[in-house]
Amino acid sequence: MQRVVRGFWGPRQESAEALARRWKQTLDRLAGLLPEACSGAGKEGAWRNVPGSGAATALRPDEESLLDAVRAAQAADGWSDRTGSSMQFVAAGAPGWKVDVSGRAGGTSEYLLQTVVIGIRPPDGAEVPDAALLAAVAEVWEADFGGVSSDDVLDALEDDGGFAPDEPSVGWIGYLSSGRAAVLPDDITGARKEVGSQGVLLDIAGPGDVQEVLRANLRLREAGALQPLPRPMGRAAL
Secondary structure, three states: OOEEEEEEEOOOOOOHHHHHHHHHHHHHHHHHHOOOOOOOOOOOOOEEEOOOOOOOEEEOOOHHHHHHHHHHHHHOOOOOOOOOEEEEEEEOOOOOOEEEEEEEEOOOOOOOOEEEEEEEEOOOOOOOOHHHHHHHHHHHHOOOEEEEEOHHHHHHHHHOOOOOOOOOOOOOEEEEEHHHHOOOOOOOOOOEEEEOOOEEEEEOOOOOOHHHHHHHHHHHHHHOOOOOOOOOOOOOOO
8 A cells, every 4th residue: 555654844954964864864764664665775776866857867875975966956946945955766676666755854944844755655465664664754854743644544634634734643653743742632542652752653543544543633633732833933843
């Protein structure tokens, strides 16, 4: 089943070097968690950099190559340090797998969330470590909230739950930063796992269980765990 792993946070100014380090950690974690999808991730051509304009190019997932990619994105027409640096990488793995990673990070906008999104389309029957993937995004990028979802889940949150596209929400696995976790209601009974000192992972429902995910999001919003960062945003996490 296709899924999307997402993490979001508020303004956090970062240098190109800092972003390259975070991207390297992200691709390294993906190679460890999805070896079939990212097979040969240490070799030339196993990852491809997809710039905003121009052709995709082979990418070595080392810090120097990723720094070059970040600097190229920042040199492109229309780039602004307020919105952040947008990147997209695609893995060339085993047949049947499709993994792409995109993000906008390092920005200082008081109104635009920063984000990393991992889209995964596995072959039928393949196991995907949803919780570990979300934990990787949360840890590497110091996210404020995130989740593992599908198009059906996201559509239900928007259409039936009234969640705006940039409003905090979670999926069948959710992540909440420590400030959000502090107001978790006791009746959210799914398994909880600490993510360092940053926050918690919530095991909310089975993969693709749209109605249970919707119910949990409505309860979390009611409890205040999904309140948006105050606008204008002055910090990365609640």
